[in-house]
Amino acid sequence: MRRTFVENRVAALGGLAVVLTAAALALIIFYVPNDADQGFSQRIFYFHVPIALTSYACFGWGAWKALRVLWKRDEHADVESYVAIHQGVVFGALTLITGSIWARASWGVWWSWGENQLVLFLVLFLFYCAYFMLRFSLEPGRSRANMSAVYALFGVVLIPVSFLAIRLSQKFIHPVVFNAHGPQMSGSQFLTFCVSLAAMLSLFAALYHVELAGKRLDSHLRELRELLT
Amino acid sequence: MTYVGDVAALARKDLLLELRAKETLPSMVLFVLAALTIFHFALPRGAGHHAALGLLWAALIFTALLGLTRAFVAEREQGMFDALILAPCDRSAIWLGKTIAVFAFLVCAEIVALPAFAAFFSGIDGRTIAAVALADVGICTVGTLFGAMAVAGRARELLLPLLFLPVAIPIVIGGVGGYLWFLALYDALFGVLAWAAFEYVVAEV
Numbered sequence: 001m002r003r004t005f006v007e008n009r010v011a012a013l014g015g016l017a018v019v020l021t022a023a024a025l026a027l028i029i030f031y032v033p034n035d036a037d038q039g040f041s042q043r044i045f046y047f048h049v050p051i052a053l054t055s056y057a058c059f060g061w062g063a064w065k066a067l068r069v070l071w072k073r074d075e076h077a078d079v080e081s082y083v084a085i086h087q088g089v090v091f092g093a094l095t096l097i098t099g100s101i102w103a104r105a106s107w108g109v110w111w112s113w114g115e116n117q118l119v120l121f122l123v124l125f126l127f128y129c130a131y132f133m134l135r136f137s138l139e140p141g142r143s144r145a146n147m148s149a150v151y152a153l154f155g156v157v158l159i160p161v162s163f164l165a166i167r168l169s170q171k172f173i174h175p176v177v178f179n180a181h182g183p184q185m186s187g188s189q190f191l192t193f194c195v196s197l198a199a200m201l202s203l204f205a206a207l208y209h210v211e212l213a214g215k216r217l218d219s220h221l222r223e224l225r226e227l228l229t
Numbered sequence: 230m231t232y233v234g235d236v237a238a239l240a241r242k243d244l245l246l247e248l249r250a251k252e253t254l255p256s257m258v259l260f261v262l263a264a265l266t267i268f269h270f271a272l273p274r275g276a277g278h279h280a281a282l283g284l285l286w287a288a289l290i291f292t293a294l295l296g297l298t299r300a301f302v303a304e305r306e307q308g309m310f311d312a313l314i315l316a317p318c319d320r321s322a323i324w325l326g327k328t329i330a331v332f333a334f335l336v337c338a339e340i341v342a343l344p345a346f347a348a349f350f351s352g353i354d355g356r357t358i359a360a361v362a363l364a365d366v367g368i369c370t371v372g373t374l375f376g377a378m379a380v381a382g383r384a385r386e387l388l389l390p391l392l393f394l395p396v397a398i399p400i401v402i403g404g405v406g407g408y409l410w411f412l413a414l415y416d417a418l419f420g421v422l423a424w425a426a427f428e429y430v431v432a433e434v
Contacts, residue, residue, distance in 0.1 A: 147429075150378070154419075168406055
């Protein structure tokens, strides 16, 4: 009974992600007006920013699960935290790639140190890649769960600290889309943005559950094997 | 014993060990001097004060890394970790004692490195010295925690730079820019986090 529910949830989330991504693509290509300043290339914004926000959501979710590892001694939270951070690194890499393409299209360079978000993602990318190095260098067990959790928690503190640091060091002017007066977008742009964000978040949820199901199956199989021998 | 007494005893142990073996500090001093010499030749002729100052920060971070890598060697090679965990003291006292010892080594290395920098390059001002002092606190608090994590793994010495350098990027930004308030904020945030987290790192070794 529970199993069918889990399988259905993965299928439902996957379906939702496909529908929303298709809707977002359609809106981005056919619906949204061209940007007055940057023209067609600005449309990558509707993927770049939602992917970046999703990546933050992944890291935040991973840190929340890490907190549960340390606080509630929740055994399942360890693999959940790992899977969320794994997805976060995938989305983070996509952010770096889409950001780089956008920088090329609008400023003519592949990389700009003046772009705060891009530099922040580079720092986070390095940080969370080290998370995997740490995790794979330790023996599985309670101690590894604790250390990975501590490192994951350092990550969520590092995000605002690095952001502040990079902002202090900035030289160029980065387009600020969200400020104290709310989003600086027209209605149609905001709608497309929201659909795209929902698409990316549901994609993350679907991938998260797929990978988690795989990991659980893996450990289940290992337990069965140990029973056999 | 009180918490302060525990910390003082643990820090004293590390300082005494260093005083007798003289392993870490001489290598840190030599390393930082060699690094500054390399930077002199790496910089183009006529490079400004800011370029040299940036390299000073790179040298300090790597020197600190050298000391941090050595920090838990005795614990690891002589199985001292188990003894320390069995000792009737708060686990965070182990971290604080080690942090104080590493901080002392780093400050000693900098007492040589900063005048050497001033002599080799373009002088040094009070703001930089204050920034270095504040940065040392952040480097040692975070670095000691990560050092304890790194020695538990298979990769060991290889792991610490990977864990530590991404977290050290804000220190370099704050230090090069001379943002003392930012460095103080960093120290407070990561100091408290490392202090609270250390217990979990050594809980089940």
